[in-house]
Amino acid sequence: MILCDKVQGFRGSLCVFVLAAACFAAIPRQALAAQVEAYAIFELNPSTSVSAAEEKLRSTSLSNCLQLIIGSKVRDVVVHIACSEFGTDTNYLSQALMALSNVAGVSRATIVFLRRDAN
Numbered sequence: 103m104i105l106c107d108k109v110q111g112f113r114g115s116l117c118v119f120v121l122a123a124a125c126f127a128a129i130p131r132q133a134l135a136a137q138v139e140a141y142a143i144f145e146l147n148p149s150t151s152v153s154a155a156e157e158k159l160r161s162t163s164l165s166n167c168l169q170l171i172i173g174s175k176v177r178d179v180v181v182h183i184a185c186s187e188f189g190t191d192t193n194y195l196s197q198a199l200m201a202l203s204n205v206a207g208v209s210r211a212t213i214v215f216l217r218r219d220a221n
Contacts, residue, residue: 150207167198
């Protein structure tokens with residue numbers, strides 16, 4: 103912070119805050135991403151270990167998405183998936199679902215809830 107490096111205390115904090123607010127205001131709203139979220143139930147094969155499948159679902163790399171294991175019951179694992187989609191590239195969620203559906207031991211994937219929010 104070259105502009106605020108000589109100012110200390112409250113005035114220095116205020117200077118940093120003003121610069122951050124100015125930079126935030128300069129970003130056009132169209133550049134912000136849309137958030138797409140889904141809850142999916144992954145049904146596991148009877149011969150698959152639930153804990154091993156949960157770990158595989160948790161550790162699968164998803165390009166522009168994050169996944170969170172909500173829980174499991176018998177042979178079903180509930181996963182929350184959140185993706186940021188930019189511009190015209192809006193297929194991150196479908197790619198994430200395909201990647202998670204291809205995890206060893208998963209026999210079926212069902213989307214239970216889908217929500218899209220524009221920031």
